[in-house]
Amino acid sequence: MWHPELQSSQLPIYERLVVAMARDIQTGQLAPGTKLPPQRDLAFRLGVSVGSVTRAYAEAERRGLLSAHVGRGSFVRGTLPTVPDVPTIEHAVALGRDRSGPIDLRCNTPPPVPLMVDLNAALVALMAREALDPAVHYIQGAGLPHVRAAGAQWLTRQYGLDFDAGDLIQCNGGQHGIALVFSSFCSAGDTILCEASTFYGARMAANHLGLKLRGLPMDGEGLLPEAVDRAAAETGSRLLFTLPTLHNPTTRTMSEQRRQEIAAVARARDLLILEDDAYYAYSERPRQIVSYAPERTLYLASLSKGICPGFRLAFLALPPNLPRERLMQGIRALGYCPPSLGALVFSQWVADGRIDTISQAVQAEATVRWDLARSVLGDLVAPAGARRSAHAWLPMSALEAERVTARLLRAGVEVTPPDASLVSPQADTGLRLCLGAPEDREILARAVAVIAEVVKGHGGADRDGII
Incomplete structure (x- = not known):
């Protein structure tokens, strides 16, 4: 019977169990065709929960380490697949042709982790x-009360923020939250x-609503406070949209001093701030x-980038004294009511603590992928x-x-078009790579x-001028 050694981590x-399985397959301790212990037996011998073992087996199967057969058990598939260190362009093209299509690095999603066991349990x-x-049923207004209460708990546990559930709006994902704020506090031409x-997505929302975006210069910490101050004076704008944490696409993060400076400028210029914190996790x-600046900041936190994009669930936290009539009208105009099935699952995950385990798994996988890319x-x-x-x-x-x-x-890898995020000629240029998009x-x-x-x-850059 296989008895894996779970290293401290x-x-x-x-995830540690999957790592142990991969290691033992690589070293030959688990030969191809070996039958793994029943999940309950292995859980008992390791002193862990059956759920952890079930999740490990599901993840190992997804990664191609084992195959499961109903009524027979789980069996080791074989050795781990090899990955070339740095293939040539010709080999890269061949890899692309061997797959069903190009490797897509355009969609910025959380790295995939097994969720079906958690979904079924919820x-x-x-x-x-x-x-x-x-x-x-239709859900009226700002969303289900107990879902918003779960959202408030989640924001406290994961984001360190203390919001009253009554100040949260349940949105159909972060994109809905952005469109809701843009349409509620701006008029065409603003x-x-x-x-x-x-x-x-912010560019799309502004264009659809007939709004103008004024792109402001950044430094290594992101948005420059003096640029915000100058542009607010020049345009009369009433709204600042910012991604202060792991900015999309540049990954820059504002220091706390920079955040205080931005808040001070917004207060002096009477700006509302829409703080999109999609990557805070x-x-x-x-x-x-x-x-x-709690009195003027609308805070947007979404599950799409750190937990599960398919739930289409985000929470928009409002300043307590902000007028809400236009927002409530916007909810009905832009979606009528939020979808509730994913939100109900989310609330169950918050209640039983699975949301924390899932978040930890996503962050662990994100760390591995970031280190791999670097x-x-x-x-x-x-x-x-x-x-x-x-x-x-x-x-x-x-x-x-x-x-x-x-x-x-041409080599079989698709990335975000370079101009997709550009708002201003002052923008830094480059390529964004979405590390969570590949399935493994x-x-x-x-x-x-x-x-x-x-x-x-x-393979080409030094030959551009040849005819």
Whole structure:
């Protein structure tokens, strides 16, 4: 009977069990075809929960380490797949052809972790409590009270923020929250201040609503306070949209002093702030801007980037005295009511603590992927404002970014178009790589190896002028 050695680590138990399994397969201790112990037996011998073992087996199967057969058990598949260190362009093209399509690094999602066991457990618990009924009905107003209460608990535990549940609006994802604020506090033709490069979804929302974005210059910490002050005076804008933590796309993070300075400018110019903190979970937990300007900051936290994008769930925290009539009208106009099934599952995960375990698993996987990308790409990657990030930023000229994007596509890797986030000619240019998009680490390793080869110029850059 296999008895794995679980090494001391900050990783969740299930992840440590998967690591032990991979190690033992690599060393030959687990030969191909070996039947693994029943989950309950292994849990008893290791002194861990059955749920942890179940989750480990599910993750190991997803990674191709084992195969499960109903009624027979779980069996070791074979040796671990190998990943070339730095393939040539020709080999990269072949890799792309061998797959169903190019490796897609465009969609900025959390790295995938097994969620089906947790989803099933939540649904069982909700059914046992007869708490699923709201999932088939319209939900009026700002969302289900107990979901907003769960959101307040989650924001306290994960973000260190103390919001009253009554000040939260349950949104259909972060994009809905952005559109809701833009449409509620701006009129067609108004100007919204933002970073010189910004979240593509904000650009889409502003364009759709007939609003102008004024992109402001940044330094290594992000948005410059003096630029905000000057632009507010010039445009008469009433709203600042900012991503202060692991900015998308540049991964820059504002220091606490910078956040205080931005808050002071907003107060002096009577600006509302929409603080989009989509990537806060990956950060070193700096104090948010809302901590320094709570009376004028609308704080947006979404599950899409740190837990699960498919739930389409975000929470918009409002200043207590902010007028809400336009927001309530906007909720009905832009979506009528929030979807509730994913929100009910979320509330169950908060209640039983699974949300914390899932978040830890996402962060552990994000750390591995970030380290993998940095180990291959080295100094090509801009230093992030945290020890890990869901996306990496490769600074380069606009022309070089366009050329590299085209070469990568021919080599079987698809990245975010270089101009997708640009708002101002002052914006820093480069390429964003979404590290959570590939379904497993092997695919990501192949992609970053190809990127390193292409960006370093092997296979074409020195021949651009030849005819």
